[in-house]
Amino acid sequence: MTTRFGSHDHWQIEHDVHDIVWLNCDRKGESSNSLSREVITELGEILSIIETIEPAGLVIGSAKPGSFILGADIREFDEFDDADAVSDLIRQGHEVFARLENLSCHTVAAIHGFALGGGLELALCCDYIVALNVPETRVGFPEVKLGIFPGLGGTTRITERVGGLAGMQLMLTTRNLRAPAARGMGVIDELVDEFSSLHWAARRAVMQKRRKRKASLSASATNRQPVRALVAKVLRKKTAEKANPAHYPAPFQMIDLWEEHRDNRRRMFDGEAQRVGQLMVGDTARNLRRLFFLTERMKGLGKGEDFKVRRVHVVGAGVMGGDIAAWCVLQGMEVTLQDRELKFIEPALKRARSLFKRRLKKRPAVEVAVSRLLPDVAGDGVPRADVIIEAIYEDADAKRALYAQMEPHMAEHAVLATNTSALPLEELARELAAPERLIGLHFFNPVAKMPLVEVVHGEQTADSWIKRGCAFCSQINRFPLPTKSAPGFLVNRVLAPYLMEAFTLMLEGIDKETIDAAAIRFGMPMGPIELADVVGLDVCMKVAETLASGDVDAQRALLQKKLDAGHLGKKSGEGFYLWTKGRSNRQSVDVDSPYGDQIATRLMTPFLDECRSASADGIVADDDLLDAGIVFGTGFAPFLGGPMHYLEQQEADFR
Template sequence: MADAAHAPNWTVSTDIENIVWLTLSVEKSSVNVLSREVIGELETIVADLEAKAKSGSIAGVGILSGKPTGFVAGADISEFDDMSEPATLTEALRRTHALLQRIEDFPVPVVAGISGFCMGGGLELALACHYRVAVDDEGTRFGFPEVRLGLFPGFGGTGRSIRQAGPVDAMQLMLTGKAVPARTAKKLNLVDRLVRHRDTLRWAARKAILAKAKSEPAPLTKRVLAMGPVRGRTAAKMREETAKKVNKDHYPAPFALIDIFERHGDDPKAMMAAEIGGFVPLMNSSTARNLRRVFFLTEGLKKQGIRPKPHFARVHVVGAGVMGGDIAAWCAFRGMAVTLQDMDSERIKPALARARTFFEKRLKTKQAVDAAMARLMPDVEGRGIARCDVLIEAVVEKLEVKREIFAAAEKQLRAEAIMATNTSSIELERIAETLETPSRLIGLHFFNPVAQLPLVEVIRSKMNDDEAIGRGAAFVLAIGKSPVVVKSAPGFLVNRALMPYMISAIERVEDGDSPEQLDAAAVAFGMPMGPIELMDTVGLDVGASVARELGQKVPDNSRFAKLVAQGKLGRKSGEGFYVWEDGKPKKEKAPPHGNLPGLGRDLVQPLVDTTEEIVAEGVVENPDMADIGMILGTGFAPFLGGPLKARRDGKA
């Protein structure tokens, strides 16, 4: 290198070809984020390089990450609460806009070399560069996750992404918050060149700088959808599709973004300028504040588990029903070798068929699907028990059956293997009574559908020590789920809070209320689905069993009990309170109601009340853990911050 300089977070070096390399490695952080300090340092660096570029003393600039974890994760969310004053936030956004525009206007080529995640503000920085090179591997991802925080891109990403990808593809990224792999990003024109290995990233960026490469905007065939009267129709379609997924009153950000697009979608610079006025009020909304709280609570869950992290390679699941089969499929999807045990191979076949369907949806190639299926092996004899790192029991909610399984498994399991039950309601102490070492048994309580719900309750009995619970939490994190530690008590956290809510709604149906109206009211309040549809999804037999275990009444002459007796168990049998077709309930039109959100608030009161009781009894560590557990396990209105936060705010 000809020379080098160092700021606290940026390393600046110049090579013999007069290319300046800016390498970001944020101090005291495992990931790169664009804090005010990082942005301020970049302002100083850019000002210095502008003068050198104008004098012809540098050939170009390459921007790289010094972190193995990724390029830039986005803005520093920890600073958001400190920027609640509108004038302060407005000024900070204007400064950042001006900085990225200076990079875009640089007189010599500026190339971003991207490996790992490139999200939010990181993607906005990359889009301000003249050219983008990325590593084509599974770890490199691009996206605008701001909508999940109640916001939209605020560093110029709206206009620049539309310029590069076209209005439909760019708006889809911003409205959904989904991340896409490098290959998809290239197809969207967000990336110009792909390389196979991180080691070649700098070399490819160098070639682009010396060739004065410059990214081309989206073709006219894409941009036309943002032009003239067509833009209004495009915006209307976006609103229609967005409204199917979220309520504008609950999540205003995507609709505010569509409004800006409708006004300025044909002019990237005008759209970027309009960002600031739309972004500032969203930042201070209750939705954004609560979603930030949810984000930090979720991140806190990732810090659980023992250190150093154990390596989990083999999982054995006993019980190939819907829950057990789907747990097995998820673990295989996450790269583990899984043996699935049941009484005979015929009981395992449906689980394998469901697993293949799941893999085909999630994995893009036949090779990847076949590899996942090869990791999921039927095991009627239970030979995998002796080799596994984790044993998960997921059979029917019958105490004696569970005791028999663990009594046999205990003799075969390796000393360091996790022994876990997926019981949804039975206290661990009762299951472990007959074990030689009852302290080994922990609970790993998954939720249906396994692939969609991120929560796993890690159940701690009176006999468990910190080591056992720490290993359980580490395993949950290893399979990409979020662990919440809960003391062993009937129903634990989620089921205990859910059951009074669902039973209360069913009692209303027994009294003549419309299931469709009750479900619509719960959704209007902010729940992802209504209590009657949820009971059908859980399974009426499971619901009735858990209800009785928790002391909830299910009268023999009730419609609920009669449906169970008739084998009409909900989605899994094709009929329950609703008739199900292709995985969806057939619903009649709900009768009109003057205040659906108000009815929904009434419906969730048993859930909120019970959650308070659970915290008071010490079943969970604190109200924050109860809130994040209910959000991740039930989908309880994230924009309200959880049931207890909603009650404190007077909204539940």
């Protein structure tokens, strides 16, 4: 765009009659804004002119309708192999941001939509931040998820603005704050309710020279010694409960930097550039970026299909069916939930209300959600539903009988899906009038936490229905993974030999805590014995019946003993572990030894072998999607980039 400021590809500039410069990011050729090297370079050129003309004020906003700035352009991260080169580039960004921070005129950031990572770091350079108070406005620092930490001054400026403890927690948790929460914390200074008001609020802030609130004395004290050292110790301990520093060094590097240098701004910026540069070229960050791009690919599988889901009908109000229904309600849909009698639906309604309270917080929002979840013993919701999900018990005859009742009443456009975890779609679809319509939507437990849904297709399934299934998954904020109908599909097929090997180790006399600790040390989010409790030992028994290998009789006997005692795992309060308020009584044990490595090797060998086998059988389209499915379906060590990628790297290292 050509103005008195010259021609720029990525910024729109207006200098109004009140001597305010309005600078709106509008990255060329992109639907949303991100901070590429070109965008930052152009910003520096524009700041040079502003430094010369010294206007009354500068307002930085976005010309994109959906967001402010999403952060740095992650696509550029893989261009570098040299840490020093990355650090030099970060220092150049620091220089541009410092010039914005030090302008003689008053500066305001006007945020609508997402302001994440580098976008928030840019806003923090301004004297004042005003934001549009809508659900789409979110602010936060997601960098730790990518194996780095904020690299454009965020570690310094956010801890200055809100205090050390609150600022570090925001970066460590990678939480995206809604506008009111950000205002309450002090990240945002002012909220407006109308988009048109954003412009006038920014103008008023310039004219009145409004400035950010200072952190309270108690918040500021957490940035100073000796309090800072105590806070850092607590943060390290809490972070280590969730992440192994050997696998995920970024959060620990950030805590170290803050503890060592927070009382010196120059050393903070220098340390940020050096440490983020080193992290950026490390294996963990490379592998986490790989997974990020794979998630973008899976999101893309649900786009481009003109299929808008407003109503969902779920048959089967057990744990899985009820939780699927509740999750769809949380995503704004109206859901009818069917079972044989109301008494079977009532526990699901109770669980749903608890979920709504945890997620929505405020009573009016909770009540609105409750009103969208309707018990439906008669199945009256079938004709109106866009998606029908069958989640009854695993019996092919019962499922076919149910489809025979529903199919004549379904809308022509409606998806018919089963949540079966084992039965072949070809067997379930054989009596349907339109067998090409049936797909699998295989959710994982717990539904509200597991981000993957296998979109299962049989030989008879038409591509159009697979695409609709993927579109539905995207609309409920889940990653769709198109998967062939085969025993265990992908995730359960790979988990089965892993769980069975863990049971075999127990039968050999190895303590369950030791087995779980070895898996966690390898990089799994939880061990296989605890995972079996979470999945449900009754479900594990079905897996043992259909997918088990090794000493199957002994494995089944081990499970049957638990089932006979009524110990189903987490859902019954006891399995291999005791469960209280959703937490097991598993004790941590030290397996940092060759013995621990041997156990991990025993566990992971059948897991990885089955990944190879699934790849050879073409269960999903390619190894990249296999990696994504296994990471998000089983929790396989994200820092390794996926099992097939890990095997490839191991083979390369061996050569």
